[in-house]
Amino acid sequence: MARRQPRNRNRTVITPEGVALPLVLASRGSRAAALFIDLILIVTAMTVTTLTLIWIAGGVGIKIDEVDADGPKSRAVQALAIVWIIAMFLFRNAWFLFFELGPRGATPGKRVTGIRIAARGTERLTTEAVIARNIVRDIELFMPIVFISSAIASGSDTDVAGWAGAIWCAIFLLFPFFNRDSLRCGDVIAGTWVVEAQNRKLGQALSVSATAAVADQAFTFTPAELAVYGEYELQTLERVLREDKGSALGDVADAISRKIGRPYPYRAERVFLESYYIQLRAQLEQGLRLGRRKADKHAA
Structure with a gap:
């Protein structure tokens, strides 16, 4: 078998x-x-x-x-x-x-x-998207409960209401098993x-290594080069650094390099990205302290 x-x-x-x-x-x-x-x-x-x-x-x-x-x-x-x-x-x-x-x-x-x-x-x-998926949750879960409760409160045929509510719930609860x-x-x-969810503990080690990398390689970015990205891209970059997969590191480093017009040395993808990460995070945190928030690269 x-x-x-x-x-x-x-x-x-x-x-x-x-x-x-x-x-x-x-x-x-x-x-x-x-x-x-x-x-x-x-x-x-x-x-x-x-x-x-x-x-x-x-x-x-x-x-x-x-x-x-x-x-x-x-x-x-x-x-x-x-x-x-x-x-x-x-x-x-x-x-x-x-x-x-x-x-x-x-x-x-x-x-x-x-x-x-x-x-x-x-x-x-x-x-x-978040609103849409939660509106549908009302149809999937809460409406059958309200339907059964109303039937019981009104004294109508609770057996029929119970079966109808059970079938209603079953259709939606079993839906994830069929895709x-x-x-x-x-x-x-x-x-x-x-x-x-990935482990969000990037930790102090990354900050320390990134600081050292900046000092060793002199990857210092201007505010204009850092301003092209926001919080969403920072989270994506953090995740790429955490997973430490060579192909993803290279792709992201190439994308950032093209975006800001700054090349990086051969096989220095991680040093380049760590340097950019630590400086972008510092600039975004400074902006928050001054009342400015940049959610992503599309934000003004």
């Missing part, structure tokens, strides 16, 4: 500079674990918020069953109810958006399991992947 070959999760993404960078797709198990952790955190945050508002109401002497329809306590209860509704809405809808739009592209659950989202195309991850990249419907629509 033939043994089943393990699924190949290695992929390659082409950067805007035309450089091929390897990625490893996240496993289905790690994605499920990340979602489970996030849902636990969301429910916990909702519960804590609800109990806090109840405690506040009790602290000011408000009892729900003793509130007059037109009295000041009624208006206070209405205000607390509005706060509660807004908080529940944000926890359910803004949790994933807030964290995935951040620099790490990962919710707390994804960080724990070591994964993040990334764009499948040649461009960087966009706000529109080679383990994509959710949201990933397909938004053009995203969920990939394993």
Whole structure:
């Protein structure tokens, strides 16, 4: 009996500079674990918020069953109810958006399991893509739950509602098992992947070696040469240096060299890139201290 070959999760993404960078797709198990952790955190945050508002109401002497329809306590209860509704809405809808739009592209659950989202195309991850994949999550997960809960609350046929909700969930939950990249419907629509996050600990060693390399090789770049790139390109360069793959180092060094019009010596790709990395990072950090932010090479 033939043994089943393990699924190949290695992929390659082409950067805007035309450089091929390897990625490893996240496993289905790690994605499920990340979602489970996030849902636990969301429910916990909702519960804590609800109990806090109840405690506040009790602290000011408000009892729900003793509130007059037109009295000041009624208006206070209405205000607390509005706060509660807004908080529940944000926890359910803004949790994933807030964290995935951040620099790490990962919710707390994804960080724990070591994964993040990334764009499948040649461009960087966009706000529109993150919004699209999270809108679809409502259809995949939250709408079936609301549908079943509404059916139970209204006293209608819960068996039919339960089966309908289960089938609804199953269609979307099983979708990643029927494509080679383990994509959710949201990933397909938004053009995203969920990939394993690289270890972000570039560490002090790189900074020290880069400083030494600058001193030894005299690769000193002008502010104009550094200004052609931003935070996104800095992160890409950091990743290339961390992975230390010869072909990628050469491709990136060639791309930067052409972009700024500065050649580098033969077989000095890494020294050239380390020098550029440490000086670009210093310039971007200086810009942040002065209130200027350059997200990528397209930013003014």
